[in-house]
Amino acid sequence: GQQVMQIPQYQHVQEGEDFTTYCNSSTTLSNIQWYKQRPGGHPVFLIQLVKSGEVKKQKRLTFQFGEAKKNSSLHITATQTTDVGTYFCAGTGGGADGLTFGKGTHLIIQP
Amino acid sequence: EAGVTQSPTHLIKTRGQQATLRCSPISGHTSVYWYQQALGLGLQFLLWYDEGEERNRGNFPPRFSGRQFPNYSSELNVNALELEDSALYLCASSLAPGGLQETQYFGPGTRLLVL
Numbered sequence: 001g002q003q004v005m006q007i008p009q010y011q012h013v014q015e016g017e018d019f020t021t022y023c024n025s026s027t028t029l030s031n032i033q034w035y036k037q038r039p040g041g042h043p044v045f046l047i048q049l050v051k052s053g054e055v056k057k058q059k060r061l062t063f064q065f066g067e068a069k070k071n072s073s074l075h076i077t078a079t080q081t082t083d084v085g086t087y088f089c090a091g092t093g094g095g096a097d098g099l100t101f102g103k104g105t106h107l108i109i110q111p
Numbered sequence: 112e113a114g115v116t117q118s119p120t121h122l123i124k125t126r127g128q129q130a131t132l133r134c135s136p137i138s139g140h141t142s143v144y145w146y147q148q149a150l151g152l153g154l155q156f157l158l159w160y161d162e163g164e165e166r167n168r169g170n171f172p173p174r175f176s177g178r179q180f181p182n183y184s185s186e187l188n189v190n191a192l193e194l195e196d197s198a199l200y201l202c203a204s205s206l207a208p209g210g211l212q213e214t215q216y217f218g219p220g221t222r223l224l225v226l
Binding site: 033 | 144146152153154156159166167201213214215216217218219
């Protein structure tokens with residue numbers, strides 16, 4: 001079945017540093033989504049990417065979908081303490097397969 | 112618009128008992144998903160229901176079961192509880208399976224503790 005791998009599992013950064021998490025799928029995806037889960041909270045949808053090579057930005061967050069539609073990345077510029085949480089990617093091959101979530105990257109920010 | 116709701120928020124059971132968790136999706140959403148999130152771990156997919164039918168199932172034993180009602184709400188049942196079943200159980204809903212409309216909206220979760 002479809003597998004979505006996400007690295008790193010944990011990332012410690014100093015406040016103000018950049019952060020990147022990477023997502024790789026074993027199969028070609030029809031779309032990829034990113035979610036954020038704050039400590040003690042539930043996952044919240046951030047964005048969806050559909051097109052090959054697509055890049056989308058949300059303020060300090062940049063999301064990218066690979067040309068082959070098998071990988072994606074989330075980059076945060078100049079992290080702030082409010083960015084703390086776990087970032088999940090989730091991909092779908094379409095049809096009845098549904099979304100497959102990566103294990104998530106825990107972002108820890110040291111002030 | 113009300114989001115996904117789950118009940119109860121917390122549940123304490125002992126080994127061998129049964130637990131029933133409930134989820135109400137966002138109005139108009141037909142798909143409901145259940146995930147288990149053990150402490151510090153990612154989302155482990157449990158079950159997916161759409162239009163009252165089980166569409167897919169994760170790698171969990173048969174004592175994890177559920178159903179979806181005609182109003183699209185859903186129940187997750189866990190029989191013969193084991194200590195390692197202690198986790199946050201998240202329910203999510205989406206408009207429809209497949210295609211571009213699979214954004215999942217998560218509820219606040221039910222925290223199950225098995226003693």
